[in-house]
Amino acid sequence: MRNPLLVPDLRELIQAGETEALQDFFGDLHPAHVAEVIEDLEPSEGDTILGLLPPRSRAEVMSYLDSERQVRSVEAMSPDQAATLLHLMSHDERADLVNRLDDERVDRILPFLAQAERDDIRRLSSYEPGTAGAVMTTDYVTLPPHLSVREALERLRHEAPDRETIYYSYVVDSRRKLIGFVSLKRLILSRPTSRIEEIMQRDVIFARVDEDQEAVARQIAKYDLIAIPVVDSSDMLLGIITHDDALDILRREQTEDMLAFGGVSRDAEADEESYWQGRIIEAVRRRIGWLLMLFIAGTITRFVVHSFNWVDDRFPELEFGTYIPLLIGTGGNAGSQTVGTIIRGLALGDIRQQDIVRVVGKEVLTGTLLGILLGALGFGFTWILLGESPTFGAVIALAILGICVWANGVGALVPLLARRFNIDPALVSAPLISTLVDATGLLIFYTIAIVLLIRLA
Structure with missing residues (x-):
């Protein structure tokens, strides 16, 4: 619970039916904070709070709720109330919400929406998950090229209340082909009599509707865009992806990568949950697969140690086993560091497939330098501090060098x-x-121990 002091007082107000006090309190809060409080309350209490909010505020709060609470809240509404909510939500978010509802519920809600809205929901829901089309919104402003700046500003003033963003207006021809864009700042600073085609920027950075959503989000970050237009194969404008959606995409992708990197099975629904929302049984289910595989793979280490018991028996005074944690820990850490670096480079596009030889060469050289430094420390630690023979110190040093090079x-x-x-x-x-x-x-x-201690002895 994120609001332990606030929730008990709110529950008292809800039970007492203090409608005006609740409306006054939530009316001054940011929608994200309202959603946070609602998630701390019981579902029925949260539904009561949502019912007290004005319709537009309710739609804004809904976008900040987790997917499970969104579905729960819509199912508690009548079909006409749910339709009003969907009407006021941003186009991409309402399509996502409809996708989470069961078909029977959707069939009862859709008749209360206008035909254009029903078509928009079906179109956005039809795109392949993970593509730009699946995360774009059709809530944007278009301008014809022949319009004057004065007329364009008047149109924006009229459409602004119902648009997700008006900072970019997209210029399209009679076939809705994207031919340019103009920023709100450019419109304000231009002469009122100028034509849009005279001031628009023709070099448009855009995304294809079937392009991977993560690649599109990185384009938005790379060029510092507020939004990016999405077009089909004939350059017809279909929608836009805004910077806040890009942040959500990158957050989900990073969550997936972090879970996979840690050996945790990925789940699209679970990835959106906070740590405290996840159930223990689900955590076990997602982690057990990799742990079982690693448990089995770990028996290989025991097999290797058992196979070389005769070396331990030959030199009982050296206590080989006491140095094993040092060596495998060094190799494991070096390998993990390298994997993390390479995955980051691949994700950011710094490393391409044709760079494989250069990358491996660079990491082997890095491992060599690290191995020399750590091997020198290992030699001093073994010979000087522990009093082992210089030969055995060399075994440790060379083993660390070889392990670092191999791990990298x-x-x-x-x-x-x-x-x-x-x-x-x-x-x-x-x-x-x-x-x-x-x-x-x-x-x-x-x-290395066999070569230095036995073969060269």
Whole structure:
């Protein structure tokens, strides 16, 4: 609960039926704060608060509620009330909400909407999830090129109350083909008699309707846009994606990548939940798959250690086992750092598929330098502080060097290969890399020990 001091007082007001006091209190709050309070209340209490808000405020608050509470609130409304709510919501958000409702409920609500709104909802709901079309809104302003600045400002003044954004107006021809755009600032500063075609910017940054939504969101961030137009294959304007939607897209994508990177199975609905909203059984379900796989993979490490028991028996005074956590920890951390760096580079577009050789080469060189530094420390720690022989100190130093080079190389190569085979690189999680490097790191350690302590003795 985010409002522990406020909720008890609000419950008393609700139970006492203090309608005016509740309306006065919520009337001064930002819609996001109202939604936060509603989510702290019981569902029936939240429905009471929503019912007290003016219709337009109710629609604004609804956009800040989590998906489960949105569905619950709409199901508690009569069909005509739900239709009024959908009418006032932004076009993309109401399409998402309709997609979450069951078909029977939708069939009862849609007749209360205008035909144009029903068609708009069906069109936006038809696009493939994850594409620009699925997240765009049709709530934007268009201007014909022959209009004067004075006439354009008058049109904006008339349409502004019902539009999500008016900072960009998109210029289209008679076939709705996108030919330019003009900002509100440009309109205000231009001569009233100027034509839109004279002041519009013709070099338009746009997105295709079937383009990946994450790539579109990064375009908005790259060019610092308030919104980006979405067009079809013939450049006909279909909608826009606003900067706030881009932020939501990037947040969801980053959440997915973080969960996958940590070895947690991804779930589109669960990704939108806060930490406290998620159920424990769901957390177990999403984590158990990777943990079981890593548990099985971890037995490889035990097999490697068991296979080299004879080396431990040959040199019982060296206590090989005490150094294993140091070595596998170094390799696991180095591999995880590399995987994180590579996945970030792939996500931002800094690393392309043709860069695979350069990337692996760079990471191997990085691993070599890190291995030399850490190996020198390991040599001093083993020989000087622990009093082991210089030869065994060299074993530790060379093992650290080899493990760092190997971990960095594997950590760079695996995500790049995953991307080449159309596998999400984030699924190549740090725990998996760590487990692989653990087993192979022990092979490197014991191989170097055999060469220096036995073959060269």
